[in-house]
Amino acid sequence: xxxxxxxxxxxxxxxxxxxxxxxxxxxxxxxxxxxxxxxxxxxxxxxxxxxxxxxxxxxxxxxxxxxxxxxxxxxxxxxxxxxxxxxxxxxxxxxxxxxxxxxxxxxxxxxxxxxxxxxxxxxxxxxxxxxxxxxxxxxxxxxxxxxxxxxxxxxxxxxxxxxxxxxxxxxxxxxxxxxxxxxxxxxxxxxxxxxxxxxxxxxxxxxxxxxxxxxxxxxxxxxxxxxxxxxxxxxxxxxxxxxxxxxxxxxxxxxxxxxxxxxxxxxxxxxxxxxxxxxxxxx
Amino acid sequence: xxxxxxxxxxxxxxxxxxxxxxxxxxxxxxxxxxxxxxxxxxxxxxxxxxxxxxxxxxxxxxxxxxxxxxxxxxxxxxxxxxxxxxxxxxxxxxxxxxxxxxxxxxxxxxxxxxxxxxxxxxxxxxxxxxxxxxxxxxxxxxxxxxxxxxxxxxxxxxxxxxxxxxxxxxxxxxxxxxxxxxxxxxxxxxxxxxxxxxxxxxxxxxxxxxxxxxxxxxxxxxxxxxxxxxxxxxxxxxxxxxxxxxxxxxxxxxxxxxxxxxxxxxxx
Amino acid sequence: xxxxxxxxxxxxxxxxxxxxxxxxxxxxxxxxxxxxxxxxxxxxxxxxxxxxxxxxxxxxxxxxxxxxxxxxxxxxxxxxxxxxxxxxxxxxxxxxxxxxxxxxxxxxxxxxxxxxxxxxxxxxxxxxxxxxxxxxxxxxxxxxxxxxxxxxxxxxxxxxxxxxxxxxxxxxxxxxxxxxxxxxxxxxxxxxxxxxxxxxxxxxxxxxxxxxxxxxxxxxxxxxxxxxxxxxxxxxxxxxxxxxxxxxxxxxxxxxxxxxxxxxxxxxxxxxxxxxxxxxxxxxxxxxx
Numbered sequence: 001x002x003x004x005x006x007x008x009x010x011x012x013x014x015x016x017x018x019x020x021x022x023x024x025x026x027x028x029x030x031x032x033x034x035x036x037x038x039x040x041x042x043x044x045x046x047x048x049x050x051x052x053x054x055x056x057x058x059x060x061x062x063x064x065x066x067x068x069x070x071x072x073x074x075x076x077x078x079x080x081x082x083x084x085x086x087x088x089x090x091x092x093x094x095x096x097x098x099x100x101x102x103x104x105x106x107x108x109x110x111x112x113x114x115x116x117x118x119x120x121x122x123x124x125x126x127x128x129x130x131x132x133x134x135x136x137x138x139x140x141x142x143x144x145x146x147x148x149x150x151x152x153x154x155x156x157x158x159x160x161x162x163x164x165x166x167x168x169x170x171x172x173x174x175x176x177x178x179x180x181x182x183x184x185x186x187x188x189x190x191x192x193x194x195x196x197x198x199x200x201x202x203x204x205x206x207x208x209x210x211x212x213x214x215x216x217x218x219x220x221x222x223x224x225x226x227x228x229x230x231x232x233x234x235x236x237x238x239x240x241x242x243x244x245x246x247x248x249x250x251x252x253x254x255x256x257x258x259x260x261x262x263x264x265x266x267x268x269x270x271x272x273x274x275x276x277x278x279x280x281x282x283x
Numbered sequence: 284x285x286x287x288x289x290x291x292x293x294x295x296x297x298x299x300x301x302x303x304x305x306x307x308x309x310x311x312x313x314x315x316x317x318x319x320x321x322x323x324x325x326x327x328x329x330x331x332x333x334x335x336x337x338x339x340x341x342x343x344x345x346x347x348x349x350x351x352x353x354x355x356x357x358x359x360x361x362x363x364x365x366x367x368x369x370x371x372x373x374x375x376x377x378x379x380x381x382x383x384x385x386x387x388x389x390x391x392x393x394x395x396x397x398x399x400x401x402x403x404x405x406x407x408x409x410x411x412x413x414x415x416x417x418x419x420x421x422x423x424x425x426x427x428x429x430x431x432x433x434x435x436x437x438x439x440x441x442x443x444x445x446x447x448x449x450x451x452x453x454x455x456x457x458x459x460x461x462x463x464x465x466x467x468x469x470x471x472x473x474x475x476x477x478x479x480x481x482x483x484x485x486x487x488x489x490x491x492x493x494x495x496x497x498x499x500x501x502x503x504x505x506x507x508x509x510x511x512x513x514x515x516x517x518x519x520x521x522x523x524x525x526x527x528x529x530x531x532x533x534x535x536x537x538x539x540x541x542x543x544x545x546x547x548x549x550x551x
Numbered sequence: 552x553x554x555x556x557x558x559x560x561x562x563x564x565x566x567x568x569x570x571x572x573x574x575x576x577x578x579x580x581x582x583x584x585x586x587x588x589x590x591x592x593x594x595x596x597x598x599x600x601x602x603x604x605x606x607x608x609x610x611x612x613x614x615x616x617x618x619x620x621x622x623x624x625x626x627x628x629x630x631x632x633x634x635x636x637x638x639x640x641x642x643x644x645x646x647x648x649x650x651x652x653x654x655x656x657x658x659x660x661x662x663x664x665x666x667x668x669x670x671x672x673x674x675x676x677x678x679x680x681x682x683x684x685x686x687x688x689x690x691x692x693x694x695x696x697x698x699x700x701x702x703x704x705x706x707x708x709x710x711x712x713x714x715x716x717x718x719x720x721x722x723x724x725x726x727x728x729x730x731x732x733x734x735x736x737x738x739x740x741x742x743x744x745x746x747x748x749x750x751x752x753x754x755x756x757x758x759x760x761x762x763x764x765x766x767x768x769x770x771x772x773x774x775x776x777x778x779x780x781x782x783x784x785x786x787x788x789x790x791x792x793x794x795x796x797x798x799x800x801x802x803x804x805x806x807x808x809x810x811x812x813x814x815x816x817x818x819x820x821x822x823x824x825x826x827x828x829x830x831x832x833x834x835x836x837x838x839x840x
Contacts, residue, residue, distance in 0.1 A: 476656030526660020
């Protein structure tokens, strides 16, 4: 079961169309008939617990994992990976590396081409513009391996964006950030999506920081997906069907909390603790 | 010190330093110190084989360097990279033992093969050495951008279509070419010093990649030239000076990093 | 039956005292190296293991040339090198390998110097060959007690630190969180490895030292994830490779081209590699959890 409550694809300017993606590895079904579309300039959240299959789905989109069934089309084209920018979850940059953030962003332009880069003024200008756009100008000339996690992430976002992709993928960008940094990144990304008409797909295990800016959500549970707007998808009936057991969706002060029901719970899912402290206050 | 047969020594040493410094930049960037040690050391079996069969030593070195590099790349694709390097190395050395055992004439040259014999470079060896140097540098130039990106941030490179495995193989081949040409000068035992010490120092002193490569080459040149000059004066082996000066360069780089960043972060 | 045995084992193998000594010392070294090597592979320190073997060998031969008993030279210098590596003290794998490489390079440089200063041209070659390949059939009986002591020392350190060593090898962060002094353990381990590797290098040569340190352990870790089992398996594989290699080397005495036998190093290394590759192929596609 996965049919999303999505609007008819022909009407929207579709950047990404995933159709029936199934991935089976070593006897385990990681993704089961996942279908959804992303329109131009849409901000989509791929929400799911750890191990739900988010990274696998990303790898399929990037062409690094061949699905057992199904396919992904980006801008109508099966193999075009250049249009996809990617910011990985873990990026262990060596602190001693003689590389500046500026250099890494420059490599986003032409790092895949053979040979040496000819120094050019227009290249420098584009790099400067990109750094400004992500507000990384301050630390662009420092050793990139010595920047904080959030700063490195901005550099990587700039690196991914500078080639002007139609689609930007970010793998759990908020996972290790404090609340304030997470909010800044989300605002930045929403602005980019709006201004540059770039589709953004962010994976996260916690949807609340994204609720204010998400246009659509793809909710992943037990390898199955439901896609649509947050109102359409994040409902007890929809999620219970996905999970295969009863879950309750509570809305508290504008935040969403998904709680497993009582009974036979093999995969109890407890999400939405915005402060991570494990306590729920309904006031 | 600058006349007659010494001219050859200076020329070859200069080429060696340029290639060593340039390739070494990536060796240090990628953390491939073990590979830089294993490929030339294992290639010594090739020299033994070449002498056995009666062909030019360089050919034997080249074949075994490339073979070793490819062996490391393929074996290390899945599973531990350092295990692959170690096993490939010892296997090649085992072959070397075998070939040495097949011949009674080869033995005397082992010392110079291990530690270098730059003063014994003849004019006929200049051309092939220069050829290999140009080939190594050209290969490095062609690979430069994807190699740099894949070395810094492999996952993002992969998303752009740069296969980390293919880049690794290509880089190993470049290391093989570079070490082949440098072995007669510095020896299999010590070429990797040149590929580690100067680049490690260079990266400590600058943050810009292009400057770091240039500085790495410059420091390698200083190392080799000083080694030759000192060896000429004292008759002590060139390899000794290369090993110790490289270590000094590395130490200087670490010291600089230490003072720049403070003790705690330098320990990470 | 007698014929078959005669075909596999050349006459004199079981009665030769040189072979017996080689088998005992070689077997001992294989067991120690296998046990220590499991941690080497877990910690990703294969380069350090190889480097210490080379340094120990180079240093040991230099010691011999200035009149110190080789075994002490080997062990002393290997431990000193381990100390230097530890002092440079970088914990990240990449930085650690760089430090290892520099120490190795400096060590080789010194060896080059000592060899040059201490010998004539001819002796240099002989010393160099012995360093690399060992001379297992020409061991002195006096080495046995020392070998036992050093082997026991290396194993004792491993046994004494077993659980903290295991945890800090698998996850340094977890170990630190539990209050384990990760750096101290790492330093002790490096010393144990230096002793084991030096012992191996002086008896069976630097090449075999690395081969027996890494190969059997890597093979064992392919086949099992239980550390104790891996240690036993590694020791047994090393032992088997060593003894079979000795047998083949002995048998090869009449083989072409020069009829003075093929080197033990070659046989043992090839056996180790074959076993490792077989394990890789056998476990291909099997997901070990």
